[in-house]
Amino acid sequence: MDDDLLVLLCGVTSLSCDDDDDDESEHATARRQSPSWRCRALRARRRACAVPRVAKRVPFARRLRGEHLAAGMTLTTCAALSADARSRAQLEDTNNPSRAARELRRAARLCDDDDEAARLFAALALCEIRLGAPRRALAACDEAPCETAAIARARATAHSTLLEFDRAARWCERAIHLGDKAHYALGVCHLGRLDHAAAYRAFARGFLDGGTSSVLDDARRLETQLAKRLSYYPRVAPDLDTVARKLAAYSDTTASCPPSFVFKTAPVLVDPRECDALVAAAVDADVWRSDRHGAHPTCDVAVVDLGAEALAIVNRWLEHVLLPLAAARAFQNARTTRGLAVHDAFVVKYCAESAAHAALPIHQDQALVSMTVGLNPLADYEGGGLWFEHHPDTSVGTVVPCDRGQAVVFASSLRHAALAVTQGQRFVLALFLYRTDNDGDHEERPAASSPAE
Numbered sequence: 412m413d414d415d416l417l418v419l420l421c422g423v424t425s426l427s428c429d430d431d432d433d434d435e436s437e438h439a440t441a442r443r444q445s446p447s448w449r450c451r452a453l454r455a456r457r458r459a460c461a462v463p464r465v466a467k468r469v470p471f472a473r474r475l476r477g478e479h480l481a482a483g484m485t486l487t488t489c490a491a492l493s494a495d496a497r498s499r500a501q502l503e504d505t506n507n508p509s510r511a512a513r514e515l516r517r518a519a520r521l522c523d524d525d526d527e528a529a530r531l532f533a534a535l536a537l538c539e540i541r542l543g544a545p546r547r548a549l550a551a552c553d554e555a556p557c558e559t560a561a562i563a564r565a566r567a568t569a570h571s572t573l574l575e576f577d578r579a580a581r582w583c584e585r586a587i588h589l590g591d592k593a594h595y596a597l598g599v600c601h602l603g604r605l606d607h608a609a610a611y612r613a614f615a616r617g618f619l620d621g622g623t624s625s626v627l628d629d630a631r632r633l634e635t636q637l638a639k640r641l642s643y644y645p646r647v648a649p650d651l652d653t654v655a656r657k658l659a660a661y662s663d664t665t666a667s668c669p670p671s672f673v674f675k676t677a678p679v680l681v682d683p684r685e686c687d688a689l690v691a692a693a694v695d696a697d698v699w700r701s702d703r704h705g706a707h708p709t710c711d712v713a714v715v716d717l718g719a720e721a722l723a724i725v726n727r728w729l730e731h732v733l734l735p736l737a738a739a740r741a742f743q744n745a746r747t748t749r750g751l752a753v754h755d756a757f758v759v760k761y762c763a764e765s766a767a768h769a770a771l772p773i774h775q776d777q778a779l780v781s782m783t784v785g786l787n788p789l790a791d792y793e794g795g796g797l798w799f800e801h802h803p804d805t806s807v808g809t810v811v812p813c814d815r816g817q818a819v820v821f822a823s824s825l826r827h828a829a830l831a832v833t834q835g836q837r838f839v840l841a842l843f844l845y846r847t848d849n850d851g852d853h854e855e856r857p858a859a860s861s862p863a864e
């Protein structure tokens with residue numbers, strides 16, 4: 412970044428800090444009284460009175476600063492990025508969303524260019540979502556024309572505290588011409604509705620129609636979703652007629668947790684040496700992430716990112732043990748189901764030393780059936796364990812410890828948590844399963860990404 416711009420940024424920030432609050436109530440009144448874009452005149456007046464000489468630079472400087480903060484990047488890095496990459500960076504992640512939101516809000520209010528202001532409000536909405544404030548996000552969307560803020564609106568609407576996935580999906584449909592972003596957001600809305608098959612159709616359609624945005628963002632996410640589905644067994648629904656026969660191989664115990672099912676297998680369901688191999692693959696890969704599950708971030712790595720050997724192990728488990736078990740436990744009459752498929756499979760690491768990742772707060776999984784497989788011996792750690800809430804009105808819960816090679820199957824809708832590991836490390840394989848509505852949703856993949864290639 413050139414030094415002048417850095418100075419300008421600092422100057423702009425301090426100027427705005429000085430003058431911004433004076434007009435706050437007037438601005439709020441105007442917002443209440445008039446429709447969208449009602450504050451343009453007020454913005455223009457404020458700009459003219461307060462910061463006449465840097466007025467033209469303010470929107471850009473503020474946007475740059477907001478996006479830089481949102482992405483947690485240095486100013487230099489940020490300035491080196493193109494405008495397009497900057498806006499993507501903002502969507503990617505954030506270290507300081509509240510500062511970013513503050514900057515974007517101020518920039519949007521000061522901005523006299525309608526299009527730019529709309530983009531700023533849409534960006535603000537996404538920040539607010541990250542801050543867990545979907546209603547403030549929707550208010551920000553109201554300041555921008557429908558189209559610009561459609562994706563932000565969909566995401567805000569679909570935010571877990573609102574759970575209005577149907578409405579959110581309709582917003583995405585309206586914005587579908589925007590390409591990858593809209594298709595991806597639509598798929599996420601369908602996941603929220605627990606219609607995984609529809610989600611994968613949206614992802615597939617986005618991928619096939621796609622290519623409008625490039626490099627890091629939604630195009631790649633769409634591709635990842637499809638690739639994932641081609642990686643895990645089965646590519647078609649499992650043969651549920653054989654479930655009973657396969658199950659006969661396992662003696663099991665039930666950790667009962669009425670009214671919904673929680674089922675724990677007796678040891679040992681899968682080969683402990685393969686559990687060790689999976690942990691070793693995850694530790695060696697050392698690509699742990701904590702942004703894959705927004706609402707309840709685990710420190711984890713997707714099995715598809717662990718190489719062919721690890722993937723083969725998990726697929727063997729899925730085929731011979733895990734899916735038949737899940738199908739049998741989840742459905743009274745397995746023959747009437749058309750099959751289960753994997754939405755996500757990942758190795759989770761809990762570490763006593765890590766304040767953020769020693770435990771997992773109470774949550775529900777966005778799937779139909781969840782499974783965890785213990786990957787290391789109970790003796791490796793203290794504390795930890797999968798915890799289920801007995802009843803929403805009581806704080807009494809059930810801990811289901813899961814030794815290496817044991818699996819727990821449960822309804823994803825059950826509220827559960829992982830207790831804090833107080834010493835050592837705990838590794839589990841977590842699986843989110845959904846029910847395929849037909850085999851067709853497996854066939855919508857583009858030829859270009861077929862496994863043969």
Ligand SMILES: O=C(O)CCC(=O)C(=O)O
Nearest residue numbers: 709776783797829839841
């Ligand atoms: O740690 C566990 O056993 C559960 C993990 C879990 O609930 C999740 O990743 O959603």
Ligand SMILES: [Fe+2]
Nearest residue numbers: 774775776827
């Ligand atoms: Fe979970």
